Amino acid sequence: MTATTPEGGADGLPPGLPMPVTLPGLPERVRIHEVGARDGLQNEKATVPTAVKAEFVHRLADAGLTTIEATSFVHPKWVPQLADAAELMPLLADLDGRQPAVRLPVLVPNEKGLDLALGLGVREVAVFGSATESFARANLNRTVDESLAMFEPVVARARAAGVRVRGYLSMCFGDPWEGPVPIGQVAAAARRLYELGCTELSLGDTIGVATPGQVVALLDELTGGGIPVDRLAVHFHDTYGQALSNTLAALQRGVGIVDASAGGLGGCPYAKSATGNLATEDLVWMLHGLGIHTGIDLDRLSATSVWMAEQLGRPSPSRTVRALTHQEL
Ligand code: HMG
Ligand code: MG
Numbered sequence: 001m002t003a004t005t006p007e008g009g010a011d012g013l014p015p016g017l018p019m020p021v022t023l024p025g026l027p028e029r030v031r032i033h034e035v036g037a038r039d040g041l042q043n044e045k046a047t048v049p050t051a052v053k054a055e056f057v058h059r060l061a062d063a064g065l066t067t068i069e070a071t072s073f074v075h076p077k078w079v080p081q082l083a084d085a086a087e088l089m090p091l092l093a094d095l096d097g098r099q100p101a102v103r104l105p106v107l108v109p110n111e112k113g114l115d116l117a118l119g120l121g122v123r124e125v126a127v128f129g130s131a132t133e134s135f136a137r138a139n140l141n142r143t144v145d146e147s148l149a150m151f152e153p154v155v156a157r158a159r160a161a162g163v164r165v166r167g168y169l170s171m172c173f174g175d176p177w178e179g180p181v182p183i184g185q186v187a188a189a190a191r192r193l194y195e196l197g198c199t200e201l202s203l204g205d206t207i208g209v210a211t212p213g214q215v216v217a218l219l220d221e222l223t224g225g226g227i228p229v230d231r232l233a234v235h236f237h238d239t240y241g242q243a244l245s246n247t248l249a250a251l252q253r254g255v256g257i258v259d260a261s262a263g264g265l266g267g268c269p270y271a272k273s274a275t276g277n278l279a280t281e282d283l284v285w286m287l288h289g290l291g292i293h294t295g296i297d298l299d300r301l302s303a304t305s306v307w308m309a310e311q312l313g314r315p316s317p318s319r320t321v322r323a324l325t326h327q328e329l
Contacts, residue, residue, distance in 0.1 A: 021289070022292075023252070025252050025254075027256040028293065030251070031258075032259075032284070033166075033202070033235075033259045036261040036263065036265045036266065037053060037056055037057050037060070037069060037071065038070065038071055038106075039266045041081055042082050043266055046312065048081070050084045050091065053084070056262075056308055057092055058092075058095070061098065064295045064297050065262075065280075065301075066100050066101065067103045067105065069126070070088065070105070071088050071106050071107075072106060073117050074109055085106065086116060089121070090120065093121070103164075105166060106122050106126070107126050107127075108126070108127065109140055109154075110151075110154060111153055123163055124166070125166070126167070127151040127165065127167055127193075129147055129170070130147065130170045131171045131172055132177070132185075135170055135177070135206070139170070148193065155198060165197065165198050165199055166198060166233075167193040167194065167201050168201075168202045168204055169189055169202070169203055170204040171206050172204055172210070173209055174209035175206075175207070183218060183221055187222060187225060190222055191222075198231075199231070200233055202232075202235045203222075203233070203234050203235060204237075205234075205236050205243075205246065206237060207237060208236065208237035208240055209240060210242060210246055212245050215249045216250075219232065219253045220253070223253075232257070233257035233258065233259055234257075243278035244278065258278075260277060260278045260279065260282075260283045261276065262305045263308055263309060263317070264305075264317040279316070280296075281298060281305060285320045298320075298324070299324065302324045305321045309321075
């Protein structure tokens with residue numbers, strides 16, 4: 001029988017909340033890589049004022065998130081929503097000395113982006129590659145080979161400067177132009193990106209089409225090919241409602257870094273069928289229910305997403321945010 005909290009919700013917990021019960025094979029801790037301020041806001045029609053972005057990041061840090069992807073140093077014509085990256089970063093400087101430490105990675109596609117980021121004292125960057133030619137062209141105006149060549153000096157210089165480099169790999173399962181992406185093609189692209197020297201590889205289901213068996217198959221292919229599981233992260237979009245089940249499958253395979261977006265903000269401006277990311281609140285609800293430590297104050301995080309939804313003028317799509325804040329489902 002499952003233990004539940006008493007009716008009415010003791011200790012401020014929602015009524016009927018079951019006590020945590022774990023499952024075999026799960027990590028003890030999960031680090032959430034929060035992408036709302038970047039992946040979320042890059043896809044908004046309206047450009048959010050810089051001061052609101054800065055407040056968003058501070059509220060996320062106050063809620064206990066320790067890795068908060070802040071923005072992108074990309075061409076402003078390609079992603080006008082994040083054209084204020086150079087103005088935003090100094091407004092986040094006070095987060096530097098926090099305990100626990102707050103990491104503020106930013107996306108950089110090329111050396112120009114890296115120079116701008118390093119000039120502002122950024123300590124963690126991410127390059128973003130594609131498993132398919134169509135998305136490489138749409139997102140970076142490059143072939144897969146050309147994009148890897150563009151990343152090579154970025155990764156080398158960043159590592160030489162002691163800066164962490166995440167490598168995103170998009171379209172790991174399906175691609176809106178090319179359909180299903182063969183696992184061998186994804187594994188080959190992942191390996192090339194990893195071998196550039198990325199400290200972490202985030203596997204993106206950019207259009208949210210994957211299901212758990214496919215996730216496990218890809219993870220097994222990559223770890224079987226020598227990429228340690230502790231270097232892998234997963235990045236799911238929730239287009240078909242599969243993001244949480246895919247995450248659980250990845251956790252059971254030993255993945256301990258999960259990307260998520262507060263309130264489920266997100267998408268990708270260069271992939272039409274990409275909808276919101278996995279909502280951080282939905283993820284935290286599941287992790288806490290499994291007894292996995294995150295360090296996140298869920299009420300505070302939900303309040304942040306409600307606040308951000310007000311700024312954007314529409315409700316959060318996260319089921320957990322809506323349930324916790326008594327909004328209609
Ligand atoms: P391009 O047009 O081929 O650039 O774009 P270029 O190298 O030919 O240079 C053209 C001009 O852009 C030059 O200026 C450069 O200086 C300038 P001009 O001489 O004409 O005045 N430029 C820059 N300006 C500012 N910052 C820079 C920069 N680089 C060049 N970094 C480029 C190539 C890569 C720049 C462009 O395609 C671009 O910015 N793409 C970014 C697209 C993007 O941000 N997409 C969203 C992120 S990916 C994603 O969301 C997926 C993910 O979430 C995972 C998942 O879900 O799968 C990560
Ligand atoms: Mg994404």
